[in-house]
Amino acid sequence: MKCPICGLQNAEGVKFCERCLSALDIFMVNPEEEGIYCNQGHWNPIGAKFCSICGEPIKIEPILLSPYVLVEKDSGKIISLPLNEEEITKVIVGRKSTEFKPDVDLSELTLSATVSRRHAMLIIDPESKSISIQDLGSTNGTYLNGERLEPNKIYKVNPGDVISFSKKLHLTFEVKKQ
Amino acid sequence: MGLIRSKEDIVLSYRWENSTIAQNLPFNEQKFLLIKMRPINIPPQPRVNLILVLDKSSSMEGEPLENLKKAVKEIVQILDEEDRISIVLFDSEARTIVSNSPTSQRKEIVSRIEDIFPLGGTCIDEGIATGIEESEKLQSESIIKWMILLTDGKNEHGNNDRCLDLARIAKRNGLSITTLGLGRKWDPRLLEQIADISGGKMYYVENPKELKDRFISEFRSIKNIAYKDLSLKVKLEKFARLSDISPAFIITPQIKKIEPLWDGEQWIIEGGNLEREKEKLILLQMFISAPESSYINKVLEYIIEYRTIFGEKLESSAHNVVLEVTESYVSQFDEEVRDALQKVSLYVQQELAEKLIDEGKPLEALTVLQTMVQTAIKFEDGDLKNLIEENIQKVKADGTLPDELRIKTKYETKMVDE
Missing domain, CATH: 2.60.200.20 (Tumour Suppressor Smad4)
Known part of the structure; x- marks a missing residue:
């Protein structure tokens, strides 16, 4: 798997990027797990403000109490x-x-x-x-x-x-x- | 090799991230090994040949210099009778004001310190070069040579590559350099490299008022060296190999990447010094091909070679490191190894984020910084989280990072224990 952080192409079975030691398993998520998606469609845990993969802000339209x-x-x-x-x-x-x-x-x-x-x-x-x-x-x-x-x-x-x-x-x- | 087998001065132990390995895995298993060392049989305190290399450039004028004088005078007071001190001042040139002096000359030394006058630019290499010359004036195996280099600026009148060459020369001469960066305008990468290459440490001194405590605590930690020049020697079994990319890191007291040397039979990993009552941790990354069978598997054998403060070379007995072979994958993760791994990843990611910024790739840098925030949250380290979020805001606003934030973030991610 390619490390989304440093870009290293890691061998099969590697759980932490061999170069930057970032935990790769956080990017391999169960799609049924509750979460939110950024504009690019990357999965993120609920509450994330930025996408952990592409860095783009995750915009959630606030529930408007008034106009x-x-x-x-x-x-x-x-x-x-x-x-x-x-x-x-x-x-x-x-x-x-x-x-x-x-x-x-x-x-x-x-x-x-x-x-x-x-x-x-x-x-x-x-x-x-x-x-x-x-x-x-x-x-x-x-x-x-x-x-x-x-x-x-x-x-x-x-x-x-x-x-x-x-x-x-x-x-x-x-x-x-x- | 003329080594004396030690009477076990150092307690050694190890932990795997997962102490099992499954049979017949289709790929090489990535494994992390944490080797822990703690000194026992504490020897007397060493003699120290202390070389202070101090920036007296015009930017030091006022509070910084006044506090520096206080700090250095305090060091002169707490030196032991057997210790030696040299003081080198530098601006765009360097000059020795105290040359390899015993404590009997305290009065004279203090009056020299009083006379320091701020003027000129900054050439760090001249300071180091003159400091190395001073360190060579006393030749003895039984004294610890240590330089403390203080600067508040960038190496504007010097050459950074020459600084690193000098750090290598210092290392060959057995001289370690601790670097202190004062304020917010110095080059954290340069001071880190000088410290890492020579076997010293790097510290950030935010406020001149902290100078005295920082000098004293660094002097005490030199005085607390129990064993020096540690090397971890590792003989791997055929089915195991160290990572080619990130094989080894020293975790405590500060994170440092290590390039192991191959001597034809084994890997040699330099581990620096062991201080009294402090544990040294070294993290190794390796890949192991799945064993076909057998109950317990020896993966490697290691010994520690080191010197006493009198220069005598010793080595520990050999220790085996084993893994339990299981039929299928057993899920476990050692908390201590996870902790070390996350600290290293924060450190590496910080370097990477800075590099991406300098390459003009702020969006990529933001991805890295955002991952760091997640790790900081896992550590429940609110200060670090806030600091990284400050990085994120700056990168978003300006596409780059100011020196002050680079200094703080590098320091916070490198420092493990105080």
Whole structure:
């Protein structure tokens, strides 16, 4: 078997690549075993974020709680905004800490260090269904299409607008059809 | 060969990944053998001829140099009466400020250390060359020669190939070189090769404040050498052969790939030194053709040849390594061998990932790094997992790896125990 790691063509019966000693048996899986497949069709254990064979990210479409999402510009990561007209009309966007968990947690993103714990609030108007944003006095500021928002003031957000949590972390606001 | 049979100074044992082999397999069976050595009959502490080769280039100015001075002064204080010390400074040239001096000259040595002034570029080979000259000033079989080389930079005014040639000369002269890389701008591949070739170790010193502890612990570990110049001699039965590609690795204290030498009858695998109370592990990869029958099968015979700290050459008695032959395949995997195997695979994969990056193949490198994450998870080593994930993010973002990450990752995958 050809080693998927270093490319060495190994002899029959070899369980660890003779050159790089990578365990080859992890690539020889029982197809009935539960798992997920990458875009190239390689099998991976459940929970894998990257394909262990081709290295491509494994994209799992998140289960959307609402049609409102933020999409990270660099990675394409989708963050669902659990807003709806009946119950949840306001969500706090921020970075989780041991004491505090925001409604929308950005701490998984690469540049999350620039996000305040309570960074901004997104609000839905139950009647017009329009969305607006309010900066909650964050350290690095909130930007709408590049313009810095005045703290605690409410601004309307339209689909396609870029919301930046600090000058570096850019997310696009989108409304997905369900 | 004029060898004296030892009174068993070293306890030897071995483990297979699977101590059985099935009869009549259609292919050669891949086997891993872990040979373990631990010293008993601890001799007195050796005399040490210590050669410090120190980078004083302009980048050392301030905190690095102040901490280095403190570290070296501390070493001078803890030297034993019988020990010797030389201090060589280098920038783009090298100069000896303390030449093969006894501890009776402590005061003079300390004042020389105080006078070190940072200036100039970096030529590591000049430092090593001058250090080797110093090491030759005292000729004695009963003293351990050891160089500690410290640098915070790349070999910008020197030649890396010459460094490696000098490391080979050092090795022939019985001089080992431990390399210390300070900060985040040195060349981990070069310092690793110098250490591996000469039989020393490589360390990463992240913060100048750690210099003192690192110098002291390295000096103590030299002082703790119980037996030196170990070689493992292996006579294989006809049906067994060592892997041609990755035959042997030293596992502790740092992972190192070994190329065994064939002397016409047996394989010789150099194992370095044995320290007090520390176990040395050597992993061998071999292929065995399936035996037709028989209950227990001797696969190989090995002995350990070594020197005492007084230079006397000794050898252990011969030990047989056997496998149990079974009718059909028996599933088992020794945890200790698996552990060693996974550590080696992380080390080899890290080298491979770096090579792929340098060849401009970031996607292939990502595949390797992702496998490393899986292994780190199996080890429950969260720090290593995070470190490799940091590698992945960098490769994805920039297609390459910064020096600092290369240094950290190489070091973390090479280091096994402290």
